[in-house]
Amino acid sequence: MGGFLLRKVGAALIVLVLASMLVFVGVRAIPGDPALALGGESRDPAVLSAIRHKYGLDQPVPVQYLRWVSLAVQGDLGTDQRELPVARTIVQRLPITLELAGLAILIGSVIGIVAGVLAAVRRGKAADYVATTVALAGLSVPHFWLGILMIIYFAVRLHWLPAGGYVAFSANPIQNLEHMLMPAIVLGTGLSAVLMRQMRSSMLSALGADYVRTARAKGLSEWSVVGKHALRNSLITVTTVIGLQLGALISGAVITEQIFVIPGFGRLTIDAVNQRDYTLLQGVVLVAAAGYVVVNLVVDVVYSLLNPRIRVAGARR
């Protein structure tokens, strides 16, 4: 187990370092001189070179990278165009997106798992057909459009829910949930379609496995066979799929927050691009990549704890 853990953490670290290099090089590939942007109206060479010196832009690129990384590791991602620390802005915005993503995962996995189990148990029957078709439609529908439709219907026409905006949970929990409900449903339905398909196919292969046949042969009730034996094993696979879907979830959050005017991490990303604020963009992208790597490392490790066969197979490879 120790060796397995070490290998996984090592691989994740390598990925993180390469990803940070990619972010750094990528941001430097953006056309335009940051010193000119920071200098505002000034075109005075002395001012510009002072700015370059202040931000270390006159140093060789590898030196700049090492400086940036060593500061980033300490939680300092530099200051953005408004002279605000990027790390603090991200820490302020991230919880909003985490709440949105958490609610979306909750909605998506409840719908996805229930529908997937139902479809697998009733394989080939009407329920299976309906669930499979709805899931395929769910994969094909652009979710941001679903969001627009919900705004048209539930906000503009019926006035049931606010069309957009955000209220902190600490300020007013009820209003917070009212603002989060539609975005979470929009983000969650996409996830539910993916999870439903995954759940259905894992359940089908579990229901065909030997241990389920043994359970049936022992005369266990159908409820116990499906719920205790097949479901538990299928849930492990689905958990890893949720981890892999994190990237899609972040992408989804970017557009969902844009539509519902939620000042979260996703909106911050778009703002950073639109305002050409590269320090901010660099920090945001780095945090998104690091989050993905860490979550998937955790999922990997948890998965191997739940399913020892993976560890053995991993070592043999």
Add this chain to the structure above:
Amino acid sequence: MSFVDAAAAINPRARRRRLLRKRFLRRPLAIVGLLVALAFIVSAILAPLIAPYSASATDFNATLAPPFSPHHLLGTDELGRDQLSRIIWGSRASIQAGVLSTLLAIVIAVPIGIVAGYYRGWIDPVIARLTDVLLAFPFLVLAVGLAAILGPSLTNATLALGIGAVPGLIRIARGEALALREEDYVRAAVANGASDVFILRRHVLPNMLSTLIVQATVTIPAAIIGEAVLSFLGLGVQPPTPSWGVMLSDAQSYIAQAPRLAIFPGIAIFICSLSFNLLGDGLRDVLDPRTTR
């Protein structure tokens, strides 16, 4: 045994083709998917011939006309531009982004995946880590970054969507190559002294083709939605060029006055990507007998 059966029995390839066609024709949803997808491709190609108006033609006598107006089947927008025409012209951006980004991803990913899976050795883990690095960037974040570096345009959106699809395809091609190298016919070819290039071209690539076709068919709709998202955010097709995402973005200003402006382009995206997904699901059932159904 009839003559046809006898011929089929002799030629296994013809027999397999006949079997696949028969299996495909038993799936009405897949056939519908194929026909609708083809219709979208044809309408994208023939847009100048079939669209009633040009995409930018304005009719100021009929601004914000409702659907089923005498001259405008799906109504007009705030500038009196015909919605149906804009949807037809807009399909060009969607189909181009969907198909080209998928082709780009396959051209990049398949050779890399094959090398990783077939040769293994030191190159396999190196490619695996690089794939992980790419996966760590959510496609939209990647696209946002590319748009910032290269400037927003349909070409760059297509590029971003293609690169975004690469890591997943590398993993699939690698998995296939890994399984195929253990096949008896590959071992026999190796024993016969066949070159690697010959084996890869003659045995490995053709045998992963069905998996790749299925993957391509389900990557296209994802890219079509991706293009709409990017254009909606202003990172893809730039107005006034029509694209379904641009139309949805424009419609947001008139959401209380004319919500239908936001409805038709969305339906177009939905039907177009659904058709490819139906086709892909059907092809998976037909070509890949391993999936349980």
